[in-house]
Amino acid sequence: MTTATTASDDVRLSAREAAERHLRALVGRDDAVLREDQWAAIEALAVDRRRALVVQRTGWGKSAVYFVATKLLREGGAGPTVIVSPLLALMRNQIAAAERAGIRAVTINSTNIDQWQPIHDQIHAGEVDVLLVSPERLNNPGFRDEVLPRLAATCGLLVVDEAHCISDWGHDFRPDYRRLRTLLAELPTGIPVLATTATANQRVTDDVAEQLGVHADGTSDAAVLVQRGTLDRESLRLGVVQLKTPEQRLAWLADHLAEQPGSGIVYCLTVAATQEVAGYLRDRGLEVAAYSGQTEADERHALEQALVEGRVKALVATSALGMGFDATLGFVINLGAPSSPVAYYQQVGRAGRGTDDATVVLLPQAEDRDIWAYFASLGFPREEQVRETLAALAESDRPLSTATLETRVELGRNRLESMLKVLDVDGAVQRVQGGWVSTGRPWTYDAERYARVAEAREREQQAMLGYLRTTECRMRYLREQLDDVGPDGRAADCGRCDNCGGVTLSSAVSDASVAEAGQRLSRPGVVLEPRRMWPTALGNLGLDLKGKIAAGAGPGRTVARLTDLGHGQALRQLFREDTPDGPVPPGLAQAVMDVMKDWSSQWSSRPDAIVVVESATRPTLVNDLAEGLSRVMQVPVVGTWAIRDPSVPPRAGASNSAQRVAAVRRRGGLDADVPPGATVLLVDDQVATGWTLTVAAVAIREAGAGAVLPLALATQG
Known part of the structure; x- marks a missing residue:
């Protein structure tokens, strides 16, 4: 001791x-x-x-x-x-x-x-x-x-x-x-x-x-x-600006970012949003740049220095620009609310160091809760998945890599790695050269604790919604959420936030900015990069597939990501579980035509045929999409990537690539008369992992097609 x-x-x-x-x-x-x-x-x-x-x-x-x-x-x-x-x-x-x-x-x-x-x-x-x-x-x-x-x-x-x-x-x-x-x-x-x-x-x-x-x-x-110590930050002036539409929120940034003191950070909840927002603000003449965990290390360092030295007005960033970043910043703006007051306090704490006054603005979005739900779904795996992992390691006479374990357990790479690290510290597994091994020590799944953590996360989300609605002091609200209170169980009012009267934030946006933001958000088209390599260790699943995908799909297109600010909103509504199947809504149908017009300039040859990915959940939607394209382009629908084994659920294996390829191969097969040498437009409703389109494209190429161009309404990534 x-x-x-x-x-x-x-x-x-x-x-x-x-x-x-x-x-x-x-x-x-x-x-x-x-x-x-x-x-x-x-x-x-x-x-x-x-x-x-x-x-x-x-x-x-x-x-x-x-x-x-x-x-x-x-x-x-x-x-x-x-x-x-x-x-x-x-x-x-x-x-x-x-x-x-x-x-x-x-x-x-x-x-x-x-x-x-x-x-x-x-x-x-x-x-x-x-x-x-x-x-x-x-x-x-x-x-x-x-x-x-x-x-x-x-x-x-x-x-x-x-x-x-x-x-x-x-x-x-x-x-x-x-x-x-x-x-x-x-x-x-x-x-x-x-x-x-x-x-x-x-x-x-x-x-x-x-x-x-x-x-x-x-x-x-x-x-x-x-x-x-007290967590009160006397330099911070907190406020919330409630705006109804993504266009209004983007317009607010365009109209009011230049008014903010010094340089600062605009936080977004997703990588896609940082790129979209930064691009729009640059077009409006503002000196900003996107920053996320996907930004290369050297570029991240250069961007951090540019912010520290005031050479950019703002970095439009995910939470990757967070803990430990030390600079004198005049503002932090959140486009979308983090999932808890504690996480929000962590981000706004980047502002107000070395300055007497810093503005902190939150622009909440309707889609925030959907994003929170997605991240919450990535928590500690179910007990049966943990037991499957432990059993796979115990049965092996050699270390198993994470890629090999993916063929045994239906978990994505990041969740699998995180789970193994926890099991390592708990003594159930050990990381060695070449992968992971079982220690043979008994391990207990603490379901009660994991449930309490999940419940705590849910309470934090409700508390964050309370922050948006409160008419009382915002700093006091945050401090009380962090248990920074006096003997009476309360914190003092700050006198500086929008509810205390210390700062007034305008919600006004110009018609011109709203129109330009709307035009930006309505611009459809996201590139679908083709899968180029088969997942590792597919032989463990009985599939003789490895290395480079020699003949597969070319670059494809979707209208938007489900997380996007513009068409993403309409697509999220379209793909909600409680939205009934039906034809493509007119607004999205026009967006598809706009995507095709822009994309066609990059084709080496025009599509000769269309193949449809059969859908068990939205057959009307995907067939209407294909038939509409067939009419407009005067190109025949020559068949489907058909459901051969309906007992395999539509999203089976989606947690990791190896499991997904195996599930797609079991579930579907090509049922189409492909013209020799044809350029085929492969049509689906939405893309999650990209493996359905990849496996279907390989089959279409093997059937004689010269090229395959994937098209979908939405992508989750």
């Missing part, structure tokens, strides 16, 4: 004086002094060698605590500080800050693999003060088995940044963080630990503190210091 050291008053006074010197070097100001709460955290770490959890608002100075503590500990002969940080942006900012204080900091992450060995050599030589690692490294077999034990034995301080990620009660739970529980338990006695976060309610705080205190012998450390 960790034992706090005792120190004399003289030792503590000397340590504080040294800490003040290091702080001044860190911030570059001769008048800088530590606040009492900052010193209390530093004292616990560097003098008493305790474990501490610090829950403090963004901008409070958490990084100053662990950098100053690092200097004190290193001067006392301690080993290097290990900081676990979730984002590269955070690492870059922290390395720059450390250098200002004369702290030698390095990072090990996925972008600098070629530097890992030299960095390890530097660590062994005592030339590194701070090592920053991503949580993903903790689950890498080589790092876990070779590097991690040495770090645990020799580090002087362990820092867990964004510690709410440890807790599955938290809004941003990350399975890789579960590995930290093992690391914490293996730390030698007397190694201090600091966990920090700016967003945690009491339940998450208690959960993280409990995990922070666990030791190798199973005992729990009651001496963990838990420091919670």
Whole structure:
């Protein structure tokens, strides 16, 4: 167990004086002094060698605590500080800050693999003060088995940044963080630990503190210091603007973005929305750029720098631009509401650092709840799926890769990886070179806990809807959701939000902007990129398919994504389960014609025939689409990708590619008279994984077609 050291008053006074010197070097100001709460955290770490959890608002100075503590500990002969940080942006900012204080900091992450060995050599030589690692490294077999034990034995301080990620009660739970529980338990006695976060309610705080205190012998450390400060952000002016249509919301951004102070972030809920919104705003003459998890690492860094330096008005971003991003931003605007007040507070916390006033605007959308439901569906898998995975590993005499497991378990790659990481920490499986193996240890499916987490998520969604409707102080509402309250169980009104009268947000939009936004949103057409490679390990499912797809579909088209702001709304309504089957609505029929007109300029040859993907759920819709195209283009419908085995459900295997290919092959087959060398238009209603169109296109090519052009009304991706 960790034992706090005792120190004399003289030792503590000397340590504080040294800490003040290091702080001044860190911030570059001769008048800088530590606040009492900052010193209390530093004292616990560097003098008493305790474990501490610090829950403090963004901008409070958490990084100053662990950098100053690092200097004190290193001067006392301690080993290097290990900081676990979730984002590269955070690492870059922290390395720059450390250098200002004369702290030698390095990072090990996925972008600098070629530097890992030299960095390890530097660590062994005592030339590194701070090592920053991503949580993903903790689950890498080589790092876990070779590097991690040495770090645990020799580090002087362990820092867990964004510690709410440890807790599955938290809004941003990350399975890789579960590995930290093992690391914490293996730390030698007397190694201090600091966990920090700016967003945690009491339940998450208690959960993280409990995990922070666990030791190798199973005992729990009651001496963990838990420091919670007020989460009020005095610079933030919160407001909500309710607008009915996507056109009005886009127009509001076009009309009012330039009015916002300085530079900032426009948050969207999906990658597609960031691209669509950024494109529209650029066309309106605003200096913006799209940013998401799909943005290349070098480009992300360049965009972050452009925002920090004020060279762009805004980054239109997903939550990938979130934790740890440190800049002076004058505003944050959310186009669409996050699924919980805690997640929302995390995002708005990017604004108001280094400035007295920052504007925070939420533009809620009708489709927000559909997006929340989609992300909620990606939670921990059902027990039978977990048991299937454990059985597959137990029956194998060699490690199984994730790709191979996909052929045994109907789970997508990301959910499967996340589940395996949780099982790894729970001791049921282990990641080794070549894949995953079973440990043979018993494992219990904690259905009650998973149900409680799901119920908590539902309550958070309702609380977010309450934030939109409340006529009381918005900052107080957020603080109370984060359990940041006084003795009476309430927080004080901020006096700065739209409900308190501290800020007035206009909902006015110009007719010209609405018209231009409407034109932008009504522009149909999304490219369907063809599948080019068969999934790995299909031989396990009895399919002799592997490698490159030699003859398949060419690039196709859909009217829109289901998540799009424009036609996406009409398509979401069309494909709701309670919407009856029927012909293509006139507005979407015109959009199809517009897509075909634009697309035809890129054809090497005009379609000679049409093949329809038979639908069990919307036969009228897909047949009406094909027949309408046949009439307009004067091209015959020559057959169908027919349902051969109706016992296979329409979306069977959709969770991962291998299972989906097998299901599509079982369910359907080609029933068409394909003209030799023909260019075939392959028509479907909507695309989920793309494998139905791919498998059908391969069959059509094998039947003699020269090319296949897929067309659908909607795509889910």
